[in-house]
Amino acid sequence: MAGLKQVQRQTGVALWRQIADRIREAISSGAYDETGMVPPETVLALQFGVNRHTVRSALAALAQEGIVRAVQGRGTLIERKERLNFPITRRTRFTAGIGDQAREMRGLLLDEAKEEASAEIARWLGLKPGEQVIRLETLRQADKRPVSRATSWFPAERFAGIGEAYRTGESITKAFAELGLPDYVRATTEVTAAHASAADMADLELTPGAILLIAKAMNTDLEGVPVQYSISRFAADRVQFTIEN
Amino acid sequence: MAGLKQVQRQTGVALWRQIADRIREAISSGAYDETGMVPPETVLALQFGVNRHTVRSALAALAQEGIVRAVQGRGTLIERKERLNFPITRRTRFTAGIGDQAREMRGLLLDEAKEEASAEIARWLGLKPGEQVIRLETLRQADKRPVSRATSWFPAERFAGIGEAYRTGESITKAFAELGLPDYVRATTEVTAAHASAADMADLELTPGAILLIAKAMNTDLEGVPVQYSISRFAADRVQFTIEN
DNA sequence: TATGGTTGTCTATATCAATAGACATTTTGA
DNA sequence: TCAAAATGTCTATTGATATAGACAACCATA
Numbered sequence: 001m002a003g004l005k006q007v008q009r010q011t012g013v014a015l016w017r018q019i020a021d022r023i024r025e026a027i028s029s030g031a032y033d034e035t036g037m038v039p040p041e042t043v044l045a046l047q048f049g050v051n052r053h054t055v056r057s058a059l060a061a062l063a064q065e066g067i068v069r070a071v072q073g074r075g076t077l078i079e080r081k082e083r084l085n086f087p088i089t090r091r092t093r094f095t096a097g098i099g100d101q102a103r104e105m106r107g108l109l110l111d112e113a114k115e116e117a118s119a120e121i122a123r124w125l126g127l128k129p130g131e132q133v134i135r136l137e138t139l140r141q142a143d144k145r146p147v148s149r150a151t152s153w154f155p156a157e158r159f160a161g162i163g164e165a166y167r168t169g170e171s172i173t174k175a176f177a178e179l180g181l182p183d184y185v186r187a188t189t190e191v192t193a194a195h196a197s198a199a200d201m202a203d204l205e206l207t208p209g210a211i212l213l214i215a216k217a218m219n220t221d222l223e224g225v226p227v228q229y230s231i232s233r234f235a236a237d238r239v240q241f242t243i244e245n
Numbered sequence: 246m247a248g249l250k251q252v253q254r255q256t257g258v259a260l261w262r263q264i265a266d267r268i269r270e271a272i273s274s275g276a277y278d279e280t281g282m283v284p285p286e287t288v289l290a291l292q293f294g295v296n297r298h299t300v301r302s303a304l305a306a307l308a309q310e311g312i313v314r315a316v317q318g319r320g321t322l323i324e325r326k327e328r329l330n331f332p333i334t335r336r337t338r339f340t341a342g343i344g345d346q347a348r349e350m351r352g353l354l355l356d357e358a359k360e361e362a363s364a365e366i367a368r369w370l371g372l373k374p375g376e377q378v379i380r381l382e383t384l385r386q387a388d389k390r391p392v393s394r395a396t397s398w399f400p401a402e403r404f405a406g407i408g409e410a411y412r413t414g415e416s417i418t419k420a421f422a423e424l425g426l427p428d429y430v431r432a433t434t435e436v437t438a439a440h441a442s443a444a445d446m447a448d449l450e451l452t453p454g455a456i457l458l459i460a461k462a463m464n465t466d467l468e469g470v471p472v473q474y475s476i477s478r479f480a481a482d483r484v485q486f487t488i489e490n
Numbered sequence: 491t492a493t494g495g496t497t498g499t500c501t502a503t504a505t506c507a508a509t510a511g512a513c514a515t516t517t518t519g520a
Numbered sequence: 521t522c523a524a525a526a527t528g529t530c531t532a533t534t535g536a537t538a539t540a541g542a543c544a545a546c547c548a549t550a
Contacts, residue, residue, distance in 0.1 A: 012262030072527045073517030187486040193438035193456045193481040236438040243434040296539045317497045318547030
């Protein structure tokens with residue numbers, strides 16, 4: 001399991017942050033499932049080869065994130081530890097994909113705009129650059145916990161009113177259905193990773209240094225005509241993607 | 246493009262490192278392709294709202310990575326900027342997948358061991374826990390630049406000698422072929438992201454704070470019998486995954 | 491060849507990060 | 521009820537980080 005060995009000194013990233021990352025990882029890998037607690041501060045300090053105060057800074061950061069809760073005299077309890085699985089297939093849908101892994105799924109519309117397609121968007125949607133597209137900024141939550149922040153583009157002519165449909169249905173699938181598109185398929189998905197920007201940190205309730213999994217996806221209708229291009233930014237410590245071939 | 250606006254103060258990560266990350270991203274997004282140079286230090290300092298010395302620390306780190314090169318009197322030149330695309334399909338192969346994006350592809354065998362399958366490995370390979378498996382530690386390079394570090398497990402009985410076959414062939418596909426398995430398919434792939442460990446930083450020539458894309462993959466033969474389970478760790482700034490459905 | 495724009499170097503100061511040690515406070519269980 | 525084990529708080533010191541200003545060195549070009 002997570003070999004909690006010595007940390008090596010790295011410039012530019014505070015030791016307590018590196019240690020916080022290591023402990024967070026150990027927690028989510030289930031290393032402390034037996035006790036439901038993090039080892040005592042003195043033990044962690046010894047394992048990582050740092051001062052106890054440094055470990056305390058790390059644990060304070062994790063407490064701030066809501067991952068652990070310290071109780072004087074008892075120890076430091078682990079609060080949460082789930083990682084949602086997100087299957088990527090031809091029938092990928094965010095809400096259904098998460099399925100029974102969470103009780104309540106919501107999609108919130110943060111912003112809507114009609115704009116001219118950039119060269120890249122036009123290419124993905126099979127339009128000419130400058131044609132009208134609707135851009136939706138959405139935030140997706142699983143049990144009130146933010147999971148991803150997405151920017152989606154739709155051909156404006158075909159999907160007029162999709163913003164309102166999304167706002168009421170709280171999912172792309174329902175919005176498409178309301179606009180007369182009962183079914184669609186995932187054509188391509190590109191996955192990369194990056195550090196979270198300040199804006200994404202705020203929306204996804206992340207802390208500095210957090211990682212994003214970025215999925216650029218294109219959906220088509222059953223005839224293969226592009227209906228949506230989206231760039232979704234997932235909190236990397238809350239999800240994993242599964243590709244079944 | 247990459248809106249190089251003010252950085253917001255984040256505890257635990259040095260400002261110069263955050264700025265280095267932002268500039269690296271801007272470079273790889275092609276923001277400075279016209280000039281082939283990063284803007285002057287004074288301009289960057291103004292854009293980010295920090296002191297010029299802080300920008301200099303960031304640029305020094307990027308120079309250390311080989312991404313930029315400062316020339317006194319002229320400016321700071323951009324050295325490299327490629328991101329390899331790695332398609333994930335039923336026929337995913339590392340070497341062929343990279344294909345024409347690099348001239349020379351190599352797979353180096355770092356370590357080989359015969360061991361008992363853990364519960365997880367056994368599950369993936371369809372074995373009983375404790376059955377013998379062969380574990381290979383490999384490093385994959387594109388044009389001498391390390392791209393990924395992988396740990397792979399194979400059923401020991403069926404693939405005895407795969408270590409030697411990999412060492413000479415420098416690819417899994419060739420090693421399989423040599424052992425009488427001319428073809429195989431990718432069954433499942435799970436993608437996550439995490440910070441690089443010290444060991445991976447060394448092997449992949451990464452700098453502190455670097456991100457990994459982690460792909461856990463299972464390959465089967467044409468009858469659907471598992472032949473390989475692997476955990477590959479990619480330098481996130483050097484690759485992207487593409488899933489075509 | 492002179493000038494403006496650029497990177498390189500130096501000094502100084504304030505704040506943050508990390509270590510070190512001591513002791514208080516709380517919980518659990520013998 | 522006491523002792524052990526755990527987290528909480530305080531003081532002090534050192535080195536890394538960030539800002540500020542000034543000037544040197546170098547390059548391109550008008």
